[in-house]
Amino acid sequence: MIYLDNSATTRAFSSVAQVVSDSMQEQYYNISSPYSKALETEKALISATKIIALSLNADPKEIIFTSGGTESDNTAILSAPAGSEVIVSAVEHHAILSCARPLEKKGCKMIICPVTPLGTVDPAALKNLVNENTYLVSIMHVNNETGAINPIAELVRAVKEKNPKTLFHSDGVQAFMHVCTDVKKLGVDMYSVSAHKVHGPKGVGALFIKNKTPFTPFIYGGGQQNDLRSGTVNVPGICGFAKAIEEISSSNSFAQKLAKIKSAYTEKLLAIPDSKLICPNSAPNILSIAFLGVKASSLQNALEQEVIIGKGSACTSRSSKVSHVLEAMSLPLNVAEATVRISFGAFNTLEEVNDACESIEQKIAYLRKYKRK
Amino acid sequence: MSYRNMIIVKVGEIHLKGLNRPFFERTLINNMKQALKCFEDIRISISQSRIFVYNIMPENLEEALNILSKIFGIHALSPAREFEKTIEACIENAVDMLKQAGITSGTFKVKARRADKHFPIESPEIAATVGGGILEAFPDMKVDLHNPDRIIEVEIRDKAYVYFETVPAVGGMPIGTNGRAALLLSGGIDSPVAGYMIAKRGVQLDGIHFYSYPHTSERAKEKVFELAQELCAYVTRLSVFIVPFTHIQEQIYDKCPDQFMTILTRRFMMKISERIARLRSCGALVTGESIGQVASQTMESLLTTDNAVNLPVFRPVIGMDKLEIMEIARKIGTYETSILPYEDCCTVFTPRHPATKPKLDEVIKAEALLDEEALIREAMEMVERIDIDANGVIHTQKLVDMAIWKDYIKE
Numbered sequence: 001m002i003y004l005d006n007s008a009t010t011r012a013f014s015s016v017a018q019v020v021s022d023s024m025q026e027q028y029y030n031i032s033s034p035y036s037k038a039l040e041t042e043k044a045l046i047s048a049t050k051i052i053a054l055s056l057n058a059d060p061k062e063i064i065f066t067s068g069g070t071e072s073d074n075t076a077i078l079s080a081p082a083g084s085e086v087i088v089s090a091v092e093h094h095a096i097l098s099c100a101r102p103l104e105k106k107g108c109k110m111i112i113c114p115v116t117p118l119g120t121v122d123p124a125a126l127k128n129l130v131n132e133n134t135y136l137v138s139i140m141h142v143n144n145e146t147g148a149i150n151p152i153a154e155l156v157r158a159v160k161e162k163n164p165k166t167l168f169h170s171d172g173v174q175a176f177m178h179v180c181t182d183v184k185k186l187g188v189d190m191y192s193v194s195a196h197k198v199h200g201p202k203g204v205g206a207l208f209i210k211n212k213t214p215f216t217p218f219i220y221g222g223g224q225q226n227d228l229r230s231g232t233v234n235v236p237g238i239c240g241f242a243k244a245i246e247e248i249s250s251s252n253s254f255a256q257k258l259a260k261i262k263s264a265y266t267e268k269l270l271a272i273p274d275s276k277l278i279c280p281n282s283a284p285n286i287l288s289i290a291f292l293g294v295k296a297s298s299l300q301n302a303l304e305q306e307v308i309i310g311k312g313s314a315c316t317s318r319s320s321k322v323s324h325v326l327e328a329m330s331l332p333l334n335v336a337e338a339t340v341r342i343s344f345g346a347f348n349t350l351e352e353v354n355d356a357c358e359s360i361e362q363k364i365a366y367l368r369k370y371k372r373k
Numbered sequence: 374m375s376y377r378n379m380i381i382v383k384v385g386e387i388h389l390k391g392l393n394r395p396f397f398e399r400t401l402i403n404n405m406k407q408a409l410k411c412f413e414d415i416r417i418s419i420s421q422s423r424i425f426v427y428n429i430m431p432e433n434l435e436e437a438l439n440i441l442s443k444i445f446g447i448h449a450l451s452p453a454r455e456f457e458k459t460i461e462a463c464i465e466n467a468v469d470m471l472k473q474a475g476i477t478s479g480t481f482k483v484k485a486r487r488a489d490k491h492f493p494i495e496s497p498e499i500a501a502t503v504g505g506g507i508l509e510a511f512p513d514m515k516v517d518l519h520n521p522d523r524i525i526e527v528e529i530r531d532k533a534y535v536y537f538e539t540v541p542a543v544g545g546m547p548i549g550t551n552g553r554a555a556l557l558l559s560g561g562i563d564s565p566v567a568g569y570m571i572a573k574r575g576v577q578l579d580g581i582h583f584y585s586y587p588h589t590s591e592r593a594k595e596k597v598f599e600l601a602q603e604l605c606a607y608v609t610r611l612s613v614f615i616v617p618f619t620h621i622q623e624q625i626y627d628k629c630p631d632q633f634m635t636i637l638t639r640r641f642m643m644k645i646s647e648r649i650a651r652l653r654s655c656g657a658l659v660t661g662e663s664i665g666q667v668a669s670q671t672m673e674s675l676l677t678t679d680n681a682v683n684l685p686v687f688r689p690v691i692g693m694d695k696l697e698i699m700e701i702a703r704k705i706g707t708y709e710t711s712i713l714p715y716e717d718c719c720t721v722f723t724p725r726h727p728a729t730k731p732k733l734d735e736v737i738k739a740e741a742l743l744d745e746e747a748l749i750r751e752a753m754e755m756v757e758r759i760d761i762d763a764n765g766v767i768h769t770q771k772l773v774d775m776a777i778w779k780d781y782i783k784e
Contacts, residue, residue, distance in 0.1 A: 295721075301587035363587075370588070370623065370721045373631040 002356045005310040006345030007144055007174060007286055010199045012240070013346070019243040020201050023236035031233055032224065045235050048242035055245045056191065057182040058208050064229045065238055068205040069173040070095040072192035075207055075218035075229070076169040077138055082107040084135035089113045089121045089150075090328035091143050093171055097324070113139070119148035119279055119329045123158035130162040137168050141175035141186075145325040145341055146279040147286025149179060156187035167213060173197055173205075177248050178255055178285045189213045195237065199346055200244035204237030248346065258344045259284035261353065265342060268357040272364060278331070278339055285345070290338040294367045299340060302363040307356045310341035374465050376456040378431065381528075381536060382424035382441065385448035385544045398424070401446040401547035407609050408440050420530060421488055425455070438540050443606050445573050446547035451526070453536035458529050460494055464506030467525055467535045471507065474537075480517035481507065481537075485527045492529045503527055546575030548608055553577040554657040554687065555650035557642060558613065560597045560715070563661025563690055565604055565707040566698050570689035571659045572608050579653050580613035581646045585622055588722070593715040598759060598766055603707045605763040614649050614772065615757045618642075621748050622722045629739045632728040635669045636736055640681040645749055647682040649756065652777045657685045663693055668727035677731050753781070 003011070012020075029038040031045055046060070053060040066072045073095035080086050086103060088096050090112050100110040113126050121139050130137065137159050142149050156168045169190035172181050176193040183191050190213065194205040209215055209228070221230030248254045262284050269275055269289055278288035291299065296311040303309060326336040382405075387397045402417050402424065409415045409426070416427040429437045434452060441450050454470060456462045471477070485499035494502070504516055507525070528534040556568040558580040572578050582597045594615065601611045618641075625637045646658050662670045669678070679686055690698050702708035756772035772778055 297590060298588050298721075301590045304587075304591075367587075370626055372721050373626075373634070373724050 001305070002307045002348075002352050004342045004344065004348065004356065005308050006348070007197065007341060007343035008310055009196050009202065010345045011347055012196075012201060013199045013244055013247050015247060016200055016240045016243045020236045020240040023239045027235065027239075031235065032222070041235055044239055045233060048235075048239045051242040051245055052206055052238070055177070055181070055249065056193070056208050057184050059211065062183075062208055062211055064207050064209060064225050065233060066205045066207055066229060067203055067234075068196070069093070069171065069192055069194035070205075071218070072194070072205045072207040073138075073169075073171050074099060076190045076192065077136065078102060078106075078218060079214075079216045080106070080108050080135045081216075083133075085109045085111055085131070085133045087111045087113055087126065087129050087134060087137045089115055089139050091115050091119055091145075091148075091325040092138065092140055093144055093173070096138055096140070096171060108135075115148075115328050117329050117331075118281075119143055119146045119325065120150050121155060123151065123154050126155055127158040127162050130159050130166055132163055134159075134163055134166045137166055138171065139168075140171040140173075141181070141191075142172070142179060142283040142286070143279075143325060144174045144286075145323055146288040146329070147174070147282030147343075148279045149175070149281065149283055152186045152188060160187075174283065174286065177245070178258065178283050183208050183210070195241035195244060198244050198248060201237050201240040204234050204241050206241070251346075254346065255284050258348075261344050261348050261350055262287050264350055264353045265344075265357065268353065269342075269360065272361055276335060278326075278329075278335075285343055287342040287344075288339060289342065290335045291340070291364050292334060292338050293371055294338055294364050296338055296340045298367050299360075299363055302367060303359060306359040309360075310343060311339070374456075374462070374469065376454040376462075376466055377427065378429070378434075379453055379455050380426040380429060380434075380437065380441065381451045381453045381534060382426060382447055383449040383451070384422060384424065384446060386546060387422070387446060397446070397547055397550050400549045401444070404444055404446070404547055404549065404609065405441065408444055409437060412437065423528075423530070440606075442540055442542040444547075445543055445545035445575060445607065446550075447542040448544050449542055450540045451536040452538055453534045455532045455534055458489070458492060458531075458533035460499065460502055463499065463503050463527050463533055463535065466533075467503050467527065468507060468510040470535055470537070471511065471525075476523070477511045478513035479522040480515045480520075481523050481525055482516065482518050482521040483507070483525045483527060486529070488528065488530045499527055499529065543573065543607070545573035548572060548575055549577050551575035552656045553579065553654060554659050555579045555581055555646050555653065555655045556659040557646055557661070558582050558597055558600065559661070560593055560600065560711070561661065562695075562702050562708065562711040563663065563666075563698050565600050565661075565711065566701045566705070567659050567661040567687075567689050568604055569607060569701065569705050569707075571657075571687055572604075576657075578604075578608055578611055578659070579649070579655060580611055581616060581642075581649055582613055583616050583618040583642055583645075585619050585722070586617070588619065588622075590715055596710060596713055596715050598761060599710045600707050601759075601761045602763060602765055603705070603710060605761060606706065610760065610762045612653075613759045613761060615759060616645055616649075616752055617755045618752065621752060624743055624748060626722060628742045631724045632726060633731060633736055633739045634722060634724045635727045636674055636677055636731045637740055638722065639669045639674070639678045640736070640740065641745075641749070643678050643681040643686070644745075645752055647684050648749065648753060648781070649772075650684055652772075652781055655684070657687050658682065659687045659689070661690055661698075662688045663690050663695070663698065666695065668729045671729050673730040673732075674728075677733050677736050680733055 027041045029041045031042040049060045053063050077099045103110050139150050141152055152170050159166050167189040170188050171192045173194045175181050177198045189210045191208040196202040219230050224230050274292040276290045300311050322336040390397050414428045418425050454466050456466055483500040483504040485496040487496045523537050525537045554576050556578050558564045568578050580601050601613050621641050629637055758770050760768040
């Protein structure tokens with residue numbers, strides 16, 4: 001079985017599992033405790049934090065740990081004060097879009113910025129929406145369904161030109177370790193990442209908050225993480241997260257390897273008649289492609305013994321509705337219904353491309369025999 | 374004061390039964406025992422068309438009432454006290470029960486029933502005496518014989534009983550008293566409701582689900598198990614037969630006229646269901662069809678599907694609007710699962726222009742284009758039986774591995 005749904009989640013590196021297990025069984029002390037054992041745990045946490053911060057070119061003080069991408073996104077977006085406006089793109093993850101209601105309850109307004117047919121935000125269109133009441137703009141870096149890459153640096157400049165006080169958050173969950181996520185180059189004020197999308201453990205993520213950015217905690221309690229995010233710090237998860245980053249960074253050509261695999265798949269799959277690439281310039285980990293006349297869910301089912309692929313985002317793909325992302329890109333219904341997401345990770349190889357593509361081609365041929373009459 | 378807490382169970386139609394009554398009562402008590410087996414040491418006894426449930430711990434009372442209220446054959450339930458039959462004990466217990474429940478004001482009426490005619494005080498006098506005792510204990514309570522806030526019931530049988538709370542139950546007949554039927558369970562809103570309605574008449578159900586993988590997903594099948602599990606609140610246990618249906622659908626698609634695709638699919642479903650039904654000694658098929666809801670449910674289509682089988686086909690929601698069916702689905706707790714968006718039938722096999730008034734002879738002619746027997750045989754060999762109870766799947770077995778399969782082969 002070939003797993004090609006790495007954007008849903010990834011298999012953890014075994015070194016990550018080892019680190020998590022060691023941390024749970026040996027360095028299990030609560031870092032808030034005064035004894036020296038706890039201090040050792042704290043040291044492990046500090047060095048893990050450094051690794052994670054470095055991977056974003058941030059200062060360790062600028063990182064808070066969360067339970068994952070959703071919490072990071074919620075924390076950023078719900079920090080908007082009452083009465084302010086928040087602008088997000090139409091193709092954001094539900095971790096952002098579903099905040100519309102709580103924001104409204106707070107007396108805030110969520111304004112949706114449309115996307116181009118390629119699934120990206122146009123800087124001029126975004127700039128037009130910014131006004132003096134715009135507290136925050138949140139635009140995802142790499143889209144989780146299509147792999148479309150937003151020009152974050154350019155978008156940040158456009159926003160700040162119109163209103164220098166407006167904060168810029170980006171959901172970097174799919175971008176992290178796949179495209180350049182140097183927060184200084186991007187110019188963002190906040191940035192969300194998650195461990196399990198990069199072969200780390202589930203249940204841990206981080207939010208970069210640029211030094212001096214006004215910030216309201218999202219979770220209250222014992223004042224851990226400098227009062228910014230209470231709750232006992234998930235040291236095993238964070239150490240596992242750092243280990244995953246180390247593994248990926250040490251291979252030094254991780255993104256290139258994925259790009260090669262992706263281009264091999266793209267070439268083979270585009271040779272199938274009536275196939276259509278949804279997003280030509282996309283991140284190296286995500287290939288969004290439609291096989292016209294084949295329902296994405298049927299292809300997914302038919303393939304699952306041999307190849308596991310995705311459709312929409314894992315969080316919404318149980319629903320049979322066409323995804324909001326493809327809808328926002330104004331894809332015709334027959335294309336949207338036929339769009340699958342094939343996403344790559346560290347365990348994929350060039351050697352498996354032929355087998356996987358052969359299965360995909362066979363199942364497409366089989367399913368194409370049955371068109372609605 | 375000595376008393377026992379217990380539940381008085383009032384049966385519905387059963388007491389209209391004549392000489393068969395013990396059979397109905399026995400079946401009901403067995404069903405109750407099955408449903409209550411999560412509680413330890415439950416004791417159930419019967420006397421003069423009343424069933425008594427003992428040894429329910431106070432903390433389990435609410436759950437026990439909830440479980441019992443869904444057992445077909447039970448009309449109503451009352452948490453009660455049982456004690457020695459003296460008029461003093463009646464007063465004492467009635468007063469104490471009200472006190473425990475925090476009821477010290479409002480209007481009331483006492484209703485007495487003297488089933489034991491040897492008891493020296495007659496019903497009206499029992500009511501008056503107990504009422505007097507209550508008035509004495511609670512000066513803020515008043516008697517209102519026409520429109521009381523609550524009715525305090527006193528029953529004199531082998532022992533005496535007092536209660537003032539009555540929980541309505543589903544009614545119907547005990548499951549197992551009216552045979553067995555096979556329910557075509559699609560995963561939609563209608564079929565669980567149809568199953569509920571037939572089970573309510575005392576019929577034990579088997580479920581049959583047709584599965585079109587990979588055109589529909591594994592999750593669609595899981596959804597059917599979930600619906601079956603929800604139905605188990607009423608039927609305790611349900612076997613669902615999963616019939617792989619992809620090949621038959623593909624053959625119909627390839628070989629038969631488009632406009633008959635749906636009706637031929639339905640006929641195959643009915644024929645396979647009938648075979649499973651006969652294996653299981655079912656006396657009927659049950660479907661969630663309602664006149665005119667879709668092309669396969671027009672009167673002409675129903676005639677065509679009925680013609681495919683010899684067993685009677687029960688369609689309890691035939692005259693209901695979708696909204697009425699949805700209301701029952703909500704009441705019985707299957708609605709939320711039914712609307713989960715996993716496709717249970719694939720639009721590929723739904724023609725854009727299905728025949729709404731199919732002619733039987735034309736349909737039969739179209740059907741003759743297929744090797745019906747071979748297709749049914751192939752599907753039957755892959756049927757799986759999944760046994761489900763209120764906690765989920767308990768057992769899975771292939772139909773070919775079951776003893777009844779040998780009889781099927783012989784036939």
